[in-house]
Amino acid sequence: MRKNIVAGNWKMNMTYQDGLALVSEITNMVADETLAANVEVVLAPPAPFLHSIGKLLVAGGPIHLGAQNCHQKESGAYTGEVSAKQLHSVGVEYVILGHSERRQYFREDDELLSQKLKAVLAAGLKPIFCIGESLETREADETFEYLAAQLQNGLFHLSNEEFAQVVVAYEPIWAIGTGKTATSQQAQEVHAFIREQIARAYDAEAALNTTILYGGSANAQNARELFSQPDVDGGLIGGASLKSRDFTEIIKSF
Numbered sequence: 001m002r003k004n005i006v007a008g009n010w011k012m013n014m015t016y017q018d019g020l021a022l023v024s025e026i027t028n029m030v031a032d033e034t035l036a037a038n039v040e041v042v043l044a045p046p047a048p049f050l051h052s053i054g055k056l057l058v059a060g061g062p063i064h065l066g067a068q069n070c071h072q073k074e075s076g077a078y079t080g081e082v083s084a085k086q087l088h089s090v091g092v093e094y095v096i097l098g099h100s101e102r103r104q105y106f107r108e109d110d111e112l113l114s115q116k117l118k119a120v121l122a123a124g125l126k127p128i129f130c131i132g133e134s135l136e137t138r139e140a141d142e143t144f145e146y147l148a149a150q151l152q153n154g155l156f157h158l159s160n161e162e163f164a165q166v167v168v169a170y171e172p173i174w175a176i177g178t179g180k181t182a183t184s185q186q187a188q189e190v191h192a193f194i195r196e197q198i199a200r201a202y203d204a205e206a207a208l209n210t211t212i213l214y215g216g217s218a219n220a221q222n223a224r225e226l227f228s229q230p231d232v233d234g235g236l237i238g239g240a241s242l243k244s245r246d247f248t249e250i251i252k253s254f
């Protein structure tokens with residue numbers, strides 16, 4: 001059966017010192033509350049902090065390490081880039097791919113994301129693959145066609161075995177960092193649609209086993225309602241993952 005996951009995407013926030021303090025607070029709270037039984041927690045700090053933060057996390061414990069991006073090649077002359085293999089070597093387990101900020105600001109398209117997915121899987125890491133529509137697309141009533149195409153072109157080229165490693169995140173662009181969350185009905189409707197698409201592309205079992213996260217202004221106040229939806233298996237949290245109390249409240253929302 002699929003896992004529930006709450007993942008914190010720090011984006012380009014926090015200094016190293018602030019990050020260490022945050023991790024230590026989260027680690028204490030997660031341990032105190034012994035909440036971890038039915039939730040896997042993922043922290044995705046900026047790349048320079050990964051190694052040290054990874055060392056603070058207990059192996060086999062509830063908190064896992066994630067990266068926010070990686071390069072599609074295994075190694076070589078790609079100044080400034082980090083490979084999936086390198087991430088794996090410092091204890092990373094998950095890699096966020098296809099975030100709308102990377103699609104928009106770094107022109108990442110389906111072709112490039114396909115290569116990155118392959119690289120992440122080849123390194124033994126699990127992709128958190130993001131999809132989501134803009135406000136324009138939603139208002140034009142084209143959300144479902146748009147998401148179906150993102151899944152088809154970006155993700156469904158994977159084999160059954162590869163796809164079994166994937167976590168999908170639905171992040172409507174209009175909800176990211178705007179304080180405007182999708183209603184739980186909107187989230188459920190899309191998540192059920194994504195699961196249906198997975199069943200068509202693979203099979204019913206793959207669809208049942210895939211964790212589908214919601215992201216976009218999720219916070220301590222709305223997480224419980226969102227996570228109570230049958231097809232919402234957790235969240236990919238931006239702003240609220242930078243405050244230990246808020247993030248822990250979200251984890252407790254299951």
Ligand code: 13P
Pocket residue numbers: 009099171175176177178179215216217218236237238239240
């Ligand atoms: P916010 O939670 O800040 O809206 O960000 C969501 C997000 O983009 C997570 O990847």
